[in-house]
Amino acid sequence: GIQVEQSPPDLILQEGANSTLRCNFSDSVNNLQWFHQNPWGQLINLFYIPSGTKQNGRLSATTVATERYSLLYISSSQTTDSGVYFCAAANAGGTSYGKLTFGQGTILTVHP
Amino acid sequence: ETGVTQTPRHLVMGMTNKKSLKCEQHLGHNAMYWYKQSAKKPLELMFVYNFKEQTENNSVPSRFSPECPNSSHLFLHLHTLQPEDSALYLCASSSRYAGELFFGEGSRLTVL
Numbered sequence: 001g002i003q004v005e006q007s008p009p010d011l012i013l014q015e016g017a018n019s020t021l022r023c024n025f026s027d028s029v030n031n032l033q034w035f036h037q038n039p040w041g042q043l044i045n046l047f048y049i050p051s052g053t054k055q056n057g058r059l060s061a062t063t064v065a066t067e068r069y070s071l072l073y074i075s076s077s078q079t080t081d082s083g084v085y086f087c088a089a090a091n092a093g094g095t096s097y098g099k100l101t102f103g104q105g106t107i108l109t110v111h112p
Numbered sequence: 113e114t115g116v117t118q119t120p121r122h123l124v125m126g127m128t129n130k131k132s133l134k135c136e137q138h139l140g141h142n143a144m145y146w147y148k149q150s151a152k153k154p155l156e157l158m159f160v161y162n163f164k165e166q167t168e169n170n171s172v173p174s175r176f177s178p179e180c181p182n183s184s185h186l187f188l189h190l191h192t193l194q195p196e197d198s199a200l201y202l203c204a205s206s207s208r209y210a211g212e213l214f215f216g217e218g219s220r221l222t223v224l
Binding site for chain 1 (some may be wrong): 204220
């Protein structure tokens with residue numbers, strides 16, 4: 001099946017700093033999502049972005065499908081941005097079609 | 113407020129108990145999923161239902177038994193569990209198979 005790798009595994013920032021999280025995937029995708037897991041465990045949808053660029057407030061994401069990576073940008077970080085960020089991808093075809101595979105996550109800590 | 117609700121949010125059970133987790137989606141979606149999140153492991157897909165039909169069983173032990181009576185409800189019946197089954201169980205739905213997933217808040221299970 002598809003492999004999904006995220007980097008960095010941990011990231012510590014001061015409030016107000018910008019950051020970039022990276023997601024590499026091993027095959028062509030028809031689904032690529034970014035999530036933020038809150039302290040209670042819920043996965044909050046950030047972006048559905050199998051290709052292209054999207055922005056939502058201080059967050060933006062870019063997926064370059066031909067090069068098999070996606071980036072999540074966080075600008076002017078706030079303490080409430082702390083948590084685990086997951087990238088998940090699903091194959092465009094084959095036996096893994098439709099099965100969203102998650103990366104290991106990036107643990108983000110934003111200090112005031 | 114999430115469009116996918118899970119109950120109970122927390123469950124403690126002994127190895128000989130039988131219990132069930134419930135998931136309900138209010139989004140009009142046709143596909144529903146169970147994921148498992150254990151400590152130090154990425155989220156793992158367990159089961160997929162598309163239009164009430166099971167389309168994926170990711171080699172899950174038979175002590176986990178899913179049920180999908182209609183497109184809005186999904187259950188996970190638990191019996192004779194092991195302590196290593198303690199985890200966060202997440203339900204998700206999508207409008208179509210392989211589409212964008214939306215997750216519930218999760219059910220945190222502890223097996224004693």
